[in-house]
Amino acid sequence: MLVDSHCHLDYLDAPPEESIARAKAAGVAHLLCVGADPEHFDRVLAVVQRAEGVDGSVGIHPLAVTAELAPWDAVVARASAPGVVALGETGLDYADPAAPDRALQGERFAQHLALGAEHGLPVIIHTREAREDTLALLRAAGPRPEAGVLHCFTESWEMAEEAIALGYYVSFSGIVTFKNAAALREVAAKVPAERLLVETDAPWLAPVPHRGRQNEPALLPHTAAVLAQCQGVSPEALARQTTENYRRLFARTSLSA
Ligand SMILES: [Zn+2]
Numbered sequence: 001m002l003v004d005s006h007c008h009l010d011y012l013d014a015p016p017e018e019s020i021a022r023a024k025a026a027g028v029a030h031l032l033c034v035g036a037d038p039e040h041f042d043r044v045l046a047v048v049q050r051a052e053g054v055d056g057s058v059g060i061h062p063l064a065v066t067a068e069l070a071p072w073d074a075v076v077a078r079a080s081a082p083g084v085v086a087l088g089e090t091g092l093d094y095a096d097p098a099a100p101d102r103a104l105q106g107e108r109f110a111q112h113l114a115l116g117a118e119h120g121l122p123v124i125i126h127t128r129e130a131r132e133d134t135l136a137l138l139r140a141a142g143p144r145p146e147a148g149v150l151h152c153f154t155e156s157w158e159m160a161e162e163a164i165a166l167g168y169y170v171s172f173s174g175i176v177t178f179k180n181a182a183a184l185r186e187v188a189a190k191v192p193a194e195r196l197l198v199e200t201d202a203p204w205l206a207p208v209p210h211r212g213r214q215n216e217p218a219l220l221p222h223t224a225a226v227l228a229q230c231q232g233v234s235p236e237a238l239a240r241q242t243t244e245n246y247r248r249l250f251a252r253t254s255l256s257a
């Protein structure tokens with residue numbers, strides 16, 4: 001069995017129950033539905049509470065941060081809600097020209113990191129073209145075991161290495177299957193087995209050979225197969241290892257041992 005460590009069931013065209021059923025039929029037995037927008041939290045938590053095999057998280061995506069504090073209060077209010085196993089996604093995104101002010105992104109990111117430390121919750125981090133500032137904030141928050149995960153990782157081995165030293169895991173999405181992603185596959189080969197996770201980030205980033213269609217958790221095995229090749233292990237071993245890693249990182253998971 002595989003675990004999709006990062007998906008957004010609330011953004012899929014299909015009803016969550018249908019996506020979950022198709023995932024299970026494809027061997028993806030457990031999912032983490034990541035909250036990215038406070039306006040969706042109730043929807044995310046309703047799925048988590050209704051469906052078997054789904055964990056949840058609450059956070060504000062760096063592209064969704066605003067100067068108002070009400071959305072942040074909504075994160076704080078739900079940090080200990082049943083089914084919430086992590087904070088995020090949060091982080092820094094400098095790749096999008098329409099991205100919110102960088103200082104504001106950094107302020108919210110630091111708040112998620114502090115709240116995670118306070119609650120003993122791992123933090124799910126989105127980082128694009130913001131390597132130095134991301135690392136500076138992770139350093140400032142300090143090392144901590146099972147601190148969180150750099151999700152949908154597309155940056156350098158040097159960045160992964162420093163984050164791993166601070167207690168973070170590294171998760172790869174369908175991008176690692178893309179033809180032009182040879183450098184990223186080299187990074188994936190270097191990540192220590194016990195710090196590796198796999199995700200879809202559905203509905204975005206469908207893996208090869210499904211590029212161009214809407215991604216969904218059922219497509220995770222394609223990405224897992226490529227990651228297994230990178231690590232030089234069988235798909236079964238990769239599935240076992242990443243499931244074990246998921247359980248260790250997201251200690252509040254409903255996934256039984
Ligand atoms: Zn993201």
Ligand SMILES: [Zn+2]
Binds near residue numbers: 008034036089
């Ligand atoms: Zn995401």
